Amino acid sequence: MLLGVAAYHLGSRRARGLIKPDGPRLHSLPGFYGYYLALWATLPAMMVILLWLLGEGQIITAGALAALPAEMTQGDVNQLSLLVNDIRNVAAGSGYEQADTVIKSAAERYLQLERQSNLLLTVLSLCVSLGGALHAQRRITPEFRARNQVEKILTFGLTGCALLAILTTVGIVLSVLIESIRFFQMVPITDFLFGLKWSPQIAMRSDQVGSSGAFGAIPLLTGTLLISMVAMIVAVPIGLLSAIYLSEYAGPRFRSTAKPLLEILAGIPTVVYGFFAALVVAPFIRELGSSIGLDVSSESALAAGLVMGIMIIPFVCSLSDDFINAVPQSLRDGAYALGATQSETIRQVIMPAALPGVVGGILLAISRAIGETMIVVMAAGLSANLTFNPLAAVTTVTTQIVTLLVGDQEFDSPKTLAAFALGLVLFLLTLALNILALRIVRKYREQYE
Amino acid sequence: MSDSSTQKTANARSHDIVMAGLGKRRRAERRFRAYGLVSIMAALVFLVLLFTSIVSKGYSAFLYTNLALDITFDPQMIDPEGARSPEALASGDYDALWKSAIYKLFPDVTERQKKRALTGFVGSSAGQRLRAMVKADPSLIGSTQQVWLPVDDTIDMLAKGNLGDAAELSDKNKDSLIWLTELQNQSRIRKAINKEFFMNGDSREPEAAGIWGAVLGSAFTLLVTIGLSLPIGIAAAIYLEEFASRNRWTDLIEVNINNLAAVPSIVFGLLGLAVFINLFGLPRSSPLVGGLVLTLMTLPVIIIAGRSALKSVPPSVREAALGIGASPVQMVFHHVLPLAMPGMLTGAIIGTARALGESAPLLMIGMVAFIVDVPTGLTSPATVLPVQIYLWADSPERAFVERTSAAIMVLLVFLVMMNGLAVYLRKRYERRW
Amino acid sequence: MSHSTGQHYVGSHDRASPMNPRETTTTVKVDRDHRVTIGEYTSPNARIRCRDVGVFYGEKQAVQEINLDIGKHQVIALIGPSGCGKSTFLRCLNRMNDTIPDCRVTGEITMDGQPIYGEDVDVVPLRAQVGMVFQKPNPFPKSIFENVAYGPRIHGLVHVKSDMEEIVEKSLRRAGLWDEVKDRLAQPGTGLSGGQQQRLCIARTIAVNPEVILMDEPCSALDPIATAKIEQLIDELRTLYTIVIVTHSMQQAARVSQRTAYFHLGRLIEVGETAQVFTNPQHQLTEDYITGRFG
């Protein structure tokens, strides 16, 4: 950093030094030569540091393990990682007293290696930095197009940032896909997609009969669908009618108060909804059910779906609002001029015209409901029931991902890998919905451009 | 003209029919309008219900019931040898001090079981408090002082009336209630600001559990998120809006970003687990990884907002800058960017506010562990406010319900502040071209 | 400036016009800033009477002091430069201005003696009686059949399917569109050409049996052939309906209308028999506009 600033000054000074009344004119402002130098001084060095830090951990760990007696490092991967954790802990200073001497010595070796590595890194990065600066400095001449060079590098940087979006998607797809493939090597994909039974817990007791567990995703999908359906039944009519009222009937004052209030609903964290669902809504529905003689589970799909619906209301509302407002005024005028009442105009002219957009919006909302996690984790159950009864407890894809991955995990068991397979299903499902919805919406927007 | 006269009768007939159907249509109109109003009201009622239920459950957590005990700082119990050295003072039996003080208040309680119940009246941190007092001021030894000590969390619930009617109480709690009323009559009970709640990390004991650790964890996480997503997001927005030529690649990036904005957050958590933790070996449960995951999640939001802010800068500004010989880069950085900055920041704040409330992806990367220590840096294990809420919401103790609600209130206050800032920025710098 | 009802011509008391226009027929024109309508604004068999009508958009007054009668079974053309308030005035006649927030109408408009801006007047039957055709064709995103059937359906004019088919056919025939679309009634109305769409909108309007049809530049989006078709249509419809048409084309006004009203800056400057207004305008502004010397 500091070096960069220094390099900037050096560069611009040098460039100014080149300005002579009779000499050739500088191509760019002196500042650009400074930037150029600074970039050369920092970027390569930063690259070195980054690479170093990525590789460092592995090497140091290997070095520390080498300090251990051979029979200790012979164990399988899990034991080894435990060992490494121990060493790291001791090296960080916790539990030093309890640790046995072998570990202690390994920890010392670890620390020592770390110190060496830090020193080496500092020296190396300084060298690279100075080298870069020197190289750049040599190139500074009046003819040199510093501005173009700097701008080129800058545009490269900007492009890189934009590409990060693609990288993220690739990262998601790869990470989820690779683990899923490992999962499908243990559990056949057909069992996963079409199996009617989900009980991954059994897999934990590997010494027992039937240890393979059951990984049929159908009950999870139906559970997700059921809760999303309840949510949509709540959110779509309320959201749509609210949007209609706000954009067609409400006066400006009512609109300017009600709209931000509705948007508050959208800004509330989902964990808060989850708490509300588990603590207020679920017991309420249960009591209500028992008072009319219905047996309602305390983790009913109804409660989770209802609260999820509330969460999605503002989403549906603001999207529908956009689409309703996009319907050209001339259509309204046409209907009014025929003597249609306002509600007739809305229901028979505006809604059909806005329908594609609204459908797209609803698809987006469904994708949201499917991917919603906290509400179902907190308010829906864990038992995978294959049912369409909203009063029963069901579980969802997201709930299972969380329960499979939270807590102690051995990373190679089908149980944890199943979470990634579920993640893949979730990703593909929502992706398909999103692409479809965005396409519909875009078409719709173009129609009324 | 016969055509004209038949038309005239047709007109008259039509008019009559229209008039006849009018009442029904007007009623339909009113009904439809009412549906709309009812919908909005339903949504608003939900909102009110949510807030009232959380506030009514949570506000009491900001106060805690304290009990005044006349503590005799008996040298016999604190430091029998009379050494008065710090070690000696630290090893004293401070629990005995408050125990004898409370026995003294209720001399007729002699039964063993009831005596134990009586000691359960005072919170478990009482001994440590007394130790801290003596450590700070050794001259207390030998004197008798009235000291306010926090009661046990069950007693706190009892004092706040959160355990229901007297009839529903267990026998033990019934006894406690009797003692409580007596102490209240002696005005030995008062409610004080619950400092622990704001200053402590997490704890299994509700009376010692606080949100400070989670608040710091959130702060560290957001620091990483803002530090990365703001520059990267703005850079990407600038590239896409100002420099990229329209071709298949940029179309792909655009579709990509729109889709990423709608990918479930938990999938980002899976990515974080697989890539940042398993592949790169970054420390689990750390704000660093949490921040990275949230960065990837907020980036699309910031990019989309940034692009629309850039779009709203009129072409005349660009043309003017290019017209005086600025390079495209100079045009963007000197002229367009300053104008678009408020809009971009507004989008960034809204994105960050969303990140602050996010919990699902952080569960995936282990920020859900039970962590007592207040985090000290980007790599120390931490949790964040929403996850803390999730953890407490899962705890069986009654006292955690009010703490959960209180933590939610704190989180909402932060969110309101951030959104308020965004609204302020928007209002302040709103321009009409 | 005040105005006394029943006085059809400008009085000689006006400062700006020392001479009475009744006497000065062709040569001397009334001065530019003359404020009171010239010409016969009343009509013996008036269907709609407007008295001292003004329209405000918020604080801004777009139209003021309009007095005009619209007679039965005739076409009256409203002409004038852009922004002078023709559309605004036209939209008053079936209360389409109600749909614009903070638009306010003052003065009195009566239809067959009934005030249309009365407290208890329902706009729905009013608009069923006073239909409107817009500048840009705006068919509903429905089939051609449904576009025409929509009005009769919402008003409950017919309940039997065959009656509906009859009405649709009759309306499309009157609009001169039947032969072009009779084979594709189920196709969307938005798929027609611009001129066809506009005729579809006319068919849609006459399907509810209105008495008055308001047309706001119905041909401005159309090519000359389509325009000619619509003009012919207007001429035919005149026998059945009262038509008010806004147009920018002087030729069109001359071709289709019996009366013409000239608007300028929100005021009705001059009104009279079309032939008279075009051949012998009384007001300087009218003459400037008609002869293309406007400015």
Ligand SMILES: Nc1ncnc2c1ncn2[C@@H]1O[C@H](COP(=O)(O)OP(=O)(O)OP(=O)(O)O)[C@@H](O)[C@H]1O
């Ligand atoms: N919705 C509105 N809000 C505010 N002002 C309006 C509105 N509609 C029209 N105006 C104003 O009222 C005046 C008259 O407009 P109007 O549309 O009636 O003119 P016009 O004679 O129909 O013009 P054109 O021949 O261009 O259609 C104009 O100055 C216009 O700016």
Ligand SMILES: [Mg+2]
């Ligand atoms: Mg107009």
